[in-house]
Amino acid sequence: MTFWQVTLNLLDGFGMTCAIFALTLVFALPLGLIISFGSMSKFKPLKAVVRVFVWIIRGVPLMLQLFIVFYLPGFLFGSPIFNRFTATIIAFSINYACYFSEIYRAGIEAIPRGQIEAGQVLGMTRFQIFTRITLMQVIKRIVPPMGNEIITLVKDTALARVIVVVEILFVAEELMAHAIIWPLFYTAVFYLAFVGVLTLLFGWFEKKLSYYKV
Amino acid sequence: MKKIISVILAVLMIATISLTLTSCKKSDWDNIQEKGEFVCGITLYEPMNYCTVEGDMSTLTGFDTELAKMVAEKLGVNVKFQKIDWGNKYIELKTGNIDCIWNGFTSNTKDSDGIERADKVDFTHAYLDNAQCVVVKKSALANYTSAASLSGKTGTAETGSAGESYAKSVTTVAVVGKTAQMETFMELKSGSADFAVVDVLLAKQLVGKGDYSDLAIVEAINIDKEVYSIGCRKNSDFDEKINDALVELLNEGKLETLAEKYNVHITDTLMALKTAK
Structure with missing residues (x-):
């Protein structure tokens, strides 16, 4: 196989990698915010349940979660509920939402209490205080830790291969049937390029948000 | 109010569980006929199942691929090929993600846990020699x-x-x-x-x-001969259906033609089932 053919094949797999990455973000970013509200709730039982949930999700390997989501329904009911790709997105979204929720919580709790009180004095509702005072400051503060998690996500997509989602590493391993090994190492270029673009993007975003600096 | 809700939830739970349990009782073959297709768990390797154009599953071919298609035609259903992780083949089968393991699956051997494979799945006739x-x-x-x-x-x-x-x-x-x-x-x-x-x-x-x-x-080391079979779920009735189709294909001479094409050898035990016309 020529270099060009291998690249095309790997690009196919890379498309799947990108799909897992993008869809996970689409679901995990808002879900994480909901979970973070739960873990900060004044209603004690809800708070306890959410914190235990976060503990379980963060405490169990993502690979095992993939197995659970994909295989467990089949074990219990004799027939599978999700297809491989759906199972992957569900497992990834829940897992990453839990990590995101803790980052959100750190950001939200870092806003000085005085600002919220000031909002209350001005007669703003809780929703107004959150959207107009807290949220924009939170976004600014959480960009570096979120960048960290999102870059980790790029590489975690490789885990999906354990339930045979044909992403780039899986493709590279299949290419070994053509008596070539180098594509496996060549995949690093794709990951590096992807993470490189993300790094630049986060740098630009951070700069955009540093509106207090001259 | 809360009591009423919990009672309703409990009733719903029991209903769903009993529903799923009754739906399990259908035989494999009934399910396959209902779906109109069966799913073969495969890994890509020559000459059993492989793609002629890399990465394009529509170009899938090989001895097992062609044989599975022939059997499907005999049974009047479609066949779907699903790539699996070979280490998870029993889980895939048990959870219903695939209906059979059809991928150069050695049947006369023990797994590394010391349990005979025949105790884990229902095997069809051994159809191919391997080592x-x-x-x-x-x-x-x-x-x-x-x-x-x-x-x-x-x-x-x-x-x-x-x-x-x-x-x-x-x-x-x-x-x-x-x-x-x-x-x-x-x-x-x-x-x-x-x-x-x-x-x-x-x-x-x-x-x-x-x-x-x-x-x-290493030509100097000879390992005992093995045979390939198709693995179906334990207590399935699907393996018998495949067996009937295999013998039919054998009698029609199609199986031998296919074996010649891929330069593989049909087992003597299967050949013995051929009824002379």
């Missing part, structure tokens, strides 16, 4: 003259394969389990394993070619 073989680096070929020379060496094989069971039986040192047969060759090349045990059909296809030109099959 495992030992692959080593060409430069070290002279050191391997018999099975005894493998003792004390690090082996590698596909996790859950017949080769893994063999490797574990001949060496006292660790056996590195890999998720695909091809990956064992990388262990050899990198020096992290001394010998690999793989299907002879696969080895003949790859060893000595491309990146594997520095590897060689």
Whole structure:
């Protein structure tokens, strides 16, 4: 196989990698915010349940979660509920939402209490205080830790291969049937390029948000 | 109010559980007919199941692929091929993600846990002869003259394969389990394993070619003959259906033509079932 053919094949797999990455973000970013509200709730039982949930999700390997989501329904009911790709997105979204929720919580709790009180004095509702005072400051503060998690996500997509989602590493391993090994190492270029673009993007975003600096 | 809700929830739960339990009672063959298709769990490897255009599953072909299509035609249903991780084949089968393991599946062997494969799945007739073989680096070929020379060496094989069971039986040192047969060759090349045990059909296809030109099959070591069967769920009725179709294809001479095309050998036990016309 020529270099060009291998690249095309790997690009196919890379498309799947990108799909897992993008869809996970689409679901995990808002879900994480909901979970973070739960873990900060004044209603004690809800708070306890959410914190235990976060503990379980963060405490169990993502690979095992993939197995659970994909295989467990089949074990219990004799027939599978999700297809491989759906199972992957569900497992990834829940897992990453839990990590995101803790980052959100750190950001939200870092806003000085005085600002919220000031909002209350001005007669703003809780929703107004959150959207107009807290949220924009939170976004600014959480960009570096979120960048960290999102870059980790790029590489975690490789885990999906354990339930045979044909992403780039899986493709590279299949290419070994053509008596070539180098594509496996060549995949690093794709990951590096992807993470490189993300790094630049986060740098630009951070700069955009540093509106207090001259 | 809360009590009422909990009672309703409990009733709903019992209803769903009993519903799912009753739906389980249908036989495999009934389910397949209802779906109009059965799903074969495969891994890609020549000459059993492979793509002529890499990465394009619509170009899937091979001995097992063609045979499965023929059997499906006889049974009047469609066939779907699903790539699986060979190490998870029993889970895939048990959870209903696939209906049979049809991928050069050695039936007359034990898994590395010491349990006969025949106790884990329902096998069809053995339809093809195969053997495992030992692959080593060409430069070290002279050191391997018999099975005894493998003792004390690090082996590698596909996790859950017949080769893994063999490797574990001949060496006292660790056996590195890999998720695909091809990956064992990388262990050899990198020096992290001394010998690999793989299907002879696969080895003949790859060893000595491309990146594997520095590897060689140890001809001096002969491993007992194996046979391939198709694995169905335990207590399934699907294996009987496949058996009937296989014998029909045999009587029509189609099975032999296919075996000639791929240069593989049909088992004597299956040939004995051929009813002379």
